[in-house]
Amino acid sequence: MEELSPFVIFFASIFTSNILLTNFLGMCSYLSVSRELKTAWGLGLAVIFVLTCTSAVNYWLYYYLLVPQGLEYLQYIAFIIVIAAFVQVVEMIVDRVSDRLYAALGIFLPLITVNCAILGGSLFMVIRKYDFVQSLMFGAGSGIGWALAIMALAGIRRKMSRRSAVIPALEGPGIVLIITGIIALGFIGFSGVVQIN
Amino acid sequence: MGVSPKKIALDGIWNNNPIFRQVLGICSTLAVTNLVTNTLVMCIGLIYTQAMSSLTASSLRTITPYRLRIISSTLIIAAYVIVLHNVLQAYFPEISTQLGPYVGLIITNCIILGRVEAFAGNNPPIPSFLDGLASGVGYSFILLAIAVVREGLGFGTIMGYQLPFEFTHWTIMVMAPGAFFMLGIITWLCRWLDARAEAAAAASKK
Numbered sequence: 001m002e003e004l005s006p007f008v009i010f011f012a013s014i015f016t017s018n019i020l021l022t023n024f025l026g027m028c029s030y031l032s033v034s035r036e037l038k039t040a041w042g043l044g045l046a047v048i049f050v051l052t053c054t055s056a057v058n059y060w061l062y063y064y065l066l067v068p069q070g071l072e073y074l075q076y077i078a079f080i081i082v083i084a085a086f087v088q089v090v091e092m093i094v095d096r097v098s099d100r101l102y103a104a105l106g107i108f109l110p111l112i113t114v115n116c117a118i119l120g121g122s123l124f125m126v127i128r129k130y131d132f133v134q135s136l137m138f139g140a141g142s143g144i145g146w147a148l149a150i151m152a153l154a155g156i157r158r159k160m161s162r163r164s165a166v167i168p169a170l171e172g173p174g175i176v177l178i179i180t181g182i183i184a185l186g187f188i189g190f191s192g193v194v195q196i197n
Numbered sequence: 198m199g200v201s202p203k204k205i206a207l208d209g210i211w212n213n214n215p216i217f218r219q220v221l222g223i224c225s226t227l228a229v230t231n232l233v234t235n236t237l238v239m240c241i242g243l244i245y246t247q248a249m250s251s252l253t254a255s256s257l258r259t260i261t262p263y264r265l266r267i268i269s270s271t272l273i274i275a276a277y278v279i280v281l282h283n284v285l286q287a288y289f290p291e292i293s294t295q296l297g298p299y300v301g302l303i304i305t306n307c308i309i310l311g312r313v314e315a316f317a318g319n320n321p322p323i324p325s326f327l328d329g330l331a332s333g334v335g336y337s338f339i340l341l342a343i344a345v346v347r348e349g350l351g352f353g354t355i356m357g358y359q360l361p362f363e364f365t366h367w368t369i370m371v372m373a374p375g376a377f378f379m380l381g382i383i384t385w386l387c388r389w390l391d392a393r394a395e396a397a398a399a400a401s402k403k
Binding site: 023185 | 282384
């Protein structure tokens, strides 16, 4: 894994190994918050930011605290606490510093704690044995990839709600999953450009 | 005790099915549905985590401060997942490597936290345990159905055993889009069945 350039990881995690479309992480908020382009954009931004930062924090925590103490088995608890605490702190800071930013991101932050993409990012980082820069790039890339996917879906759903009639039983989650399948098919077109796994 | 065990079981398995009713918690488990064996292990793990977390959270519900509910539920779930992870690593090391991070991701599986919040938070331990069990089973049978189709069409095998006839394998089924399509189709099918049953019930009332 050492020989992978951080930039390769960055691109691969956006396109070829998109965290949502190939690893199914972050599906819950993806399905429920994709009705409008604007909210999808807000949540996407929040995910990019939190995913990048928690990858970095969890990297330090894992390699400088858990590994030397032989406590690797506590990684799940440690990571989830870091994520929850980080989200809380960011929420408080954003609230104090900027009203506009809080209005844009505020309501999405609590949702992020239970977004599997965030915890998944940290776990992949440990399993694939990335170094610090690689982890950072992987976190940022995954976040951007996730945001890209949710915005694509939100755009399609907006058009769809205006123009088309869907079979009643397929409405809602059914049609959204099938659209996601088609988006994922499109992203398979990128495979082979760069590869990480 | 208000709710009868039978109603809890029915609600969890069909009426309030986590997947096609609430569409929650598909993240961590959908990824492993291209092999039936992996799905089975994952589902057993999920049922265990769900039932035990509901039981524990419900037993502690009177002494948990209101503001700390979410974080304490998360920690309870994480503790059970760590046990699960260690058991898998010790007894099924191969499957554990294949499942990779997805065992850990059970922690952020929305449906577990959702059931713990919605049911275990204000019900006694035994019904909560049953509720966890039922929604785990409701969740598992859909995923197993998806896994059987995906492995059957994609690899031509079920649980590693060759199917008795030969055909061109649908490679797309083992890849990610296959999972999305299958889940979409199953959601559609179940909702359609439900709508038909409702229509029949409405017609018989008249």
